[in-house]
Amino acid sequence: MADNNEPFEVLDLEAIRRGNSWLQKVFGDISKQSAAKQVAIGGATGWVSGYLFVKVGKIAAATLGTTIILVQIARHKGYLQINWSKVEREANEVRREIRREANRNLSKLQHIQTFFRQNIFLGTGFAGGFLIGLAF
Secondary structure, three states, rough: OOOOOOOOOOHHHHHHOOOOHHHHHHHOHHHHOOOOHHHHHHHHHHHHHHHHHHHHHHHHHHHHHHHHHHHHHHHOOOOOOOOOOHHHHHHHHHHHHHHHHHHOOHHHHHHHHHHHOOHHHHHHHHHHHHHHHHHH
């Protein structure tokens, strides 16, 4: 039987929902900070994002390239036969589904545009930091 006197940690979800998370305590409302602080925070997060984007992108490109080479070798050796008409039908279905999803997600894009208009310094700093992160 479990001992009912064991200590446990209570997670205050209400405080997180109110915006009192550790991130909110550290940064507060960034849009109310000075322009320099917004640019610095945006630049730092952009740099980290750009750096990680490059690293993950290289791994993804290497994996995709290796897969394409292996599929071509398997097809050349006769281990693999591709039904191109079925591939074309599936690709057309996926294309239609992507168009539907893009039309549904148009409002999300408008929310992102509104966010960047309201936080122009943060967005500019992020974009600059992202480009710097791509260079590393």
